[in-house]
Amino acid sequence: MLTPTQQRVWDDLLDPGGSRPSVDPGLAGRLRQALETETSDSLERVHAPGTTGGPSWIPGRDPAVVLVSKHLLGQVHQCERQMLASERVGFEWTATIVQGMLAHKAIELKCGSMSSGRAPFAPGQLVQLAGQRLIDDEHGPAAWLRSASAGELAEAYAAAADAVTKFEDSFPPIDARWRPRVESRLKVHLAGGRVELSGKVDLALGQASGHEARTLIIDLKTGRPALGHPADLRWYALLETLRVGVPPYRLASFYLDSGEWRHEDVDENLLWSTIRRVTDGIARLLELRVAHRSPTESPGPACRWCIDRPLCPSASTDLSSPAASEQ
Numbered sequence: 532m533l534t535p536t537q538q539r540v541w542d543d544l545l546d547p548g549g550s551r552p553s554v555d556p557g558l559a560g561r562l563r564q565a566l567e568t569e570t571s572d573s574l575e576r577v578h579a580p581g582t583t584g585g586p587s588w589i590p591g592r593d594p595a596v597v598l599v600s601k602h603l604l605g606q607v608h609q610c611e612r613q614m615l616a617s618e619r620v621g622f623e624w625t626a627t628i629v630q631g632m633l634a635h636k637a638i639e640l641k642c643g644s645m646s647s648g649r650a651p652f653a654p655g656q657l658v659q660l661a662g663q664r665l666i667d668d669e670h671g672p673a674a675w676l677r678s679a680s681a682g683e684l685a686e687a688y689a690a691a692a693d694a695v696t697k698f699e700d701s702f703p704p705i706d707a708r709w710r711p712r713v714e715s716r717l718k719v720h721l722a723g724g725r726v727e728l729s730g731k732v733d734l735a736l737g738q739a740s741g742h743e744a745r746t747l748i749i750d751l752k753t754g755r756p757a758l759g760h761p762a763d764l765r766w767y768a769l770l771e772t773l774r775v776g777v778p779p780y781r782l783a784s785f786y787l788d789s790g791e792w793r794h795e796d797v798d799e800n801l802l803w804s805t806i807r808r809v810t811d812g813i814a815r816l817l818e819l820r821v822a823h824r825s826p827t828e829s830p831g832p833a834c835r836w837c838i839d840r841p842l843c844p845s846a847s848t849d850l851s852s853p854a855a856s857e858q
């Protein structure tokens with residue numbers, strides 16, 4: 532028997548009996564062409580004679596490839612100066628980030644065990660398994676997990692188990708026939724591989740059938756709704772459309788703490804507006820990185836947590852609005 536929230540998710544979000552749109556078979560090709568053209572134009576502009584060209588901002592990666600992620604795109608649109616300041620400081624694992632990774636990994640293992648038909652693990656067991664997987668993977672927070680104090684670990688594991696429990700009593704049991712994909716990587720290569728777009732979808736259910744859109748993409752959130760969440764999902768929608776040739780039919784941010792979600796259905800307008808945001812972001816990233824243009828400053832809610840705030844002449848002084856706490 533389903534909980535009332537599971538039933539709402541089933542009826543209103545998954546909506547198994549709802550109609551699914553058929554899409555124009557040429558749409559994905561036109562979207563890709565627009566991306567290719569705009570990206571090549573941007574590369575040509577920044578590689579004009581006199582520029583050095585081509586530095587990557589991900590240490591250890593091929594410096595000839597420009598990497599674009601959801602996070603980077605969000606940052607460059609939010610405030611260019613803040614983006615560069617954050618990168619100067621570099622990335623550091625924190626308890627909050629590791630808690631999120633543990634929770635996502637545990638939910639991934641849960642979905643895997645559900646769709647394999649094996650006996651279910653308890654949330655605590657899933658989190659322990661997830662922790663072990665992360666410790667074995669040197670690309671993740673293994674070093675943080677190995678050096679954390681007993682208290683830090685207990686807190687991180689408890690928070691992750693809380694998120695898994697909330698996922699369990701919010702979502703109906705995941706059926707293997709829904710083709711669940713968890714932590715699913717998406718990549719698109721542009722300009723002969725000189726620009727790489729990448730993303731990782733928390734949860735995708737369903738699969739396109741011919742030209743019929745049948746995939747639902749869900750971002751699982753442990754915090755509150757934020758202004759950037761819809762744009763993050765549209766990024767995934769674009770990558771999925773270019774990968775499959777058919778878009779997802781629906782995108783949803785699901786907030787585990789409240790059992791609520793916000794969703795929007797995907798149509799051509801949404802995808803074309805995403806193309807404009809992405810091509811504008813790529814152009815700005817290339818100008819900053821390759822042509823070394825000075826960054827613009829965009830005061831707003833992000834000034835509240837900006838590390839460059841003490842030095843920035845444009846820093847917002849109005850940090851009192853509720854929106855200022857949204858990240």
Ligand code: SF4
Pocket residue numbers: 610611612613828829830831833834837838839840843844845846847
């Ligand atoms: S203080 Fe505000 S305007 Fe200045 S760099 Fe930071 S986010 Fe941008």
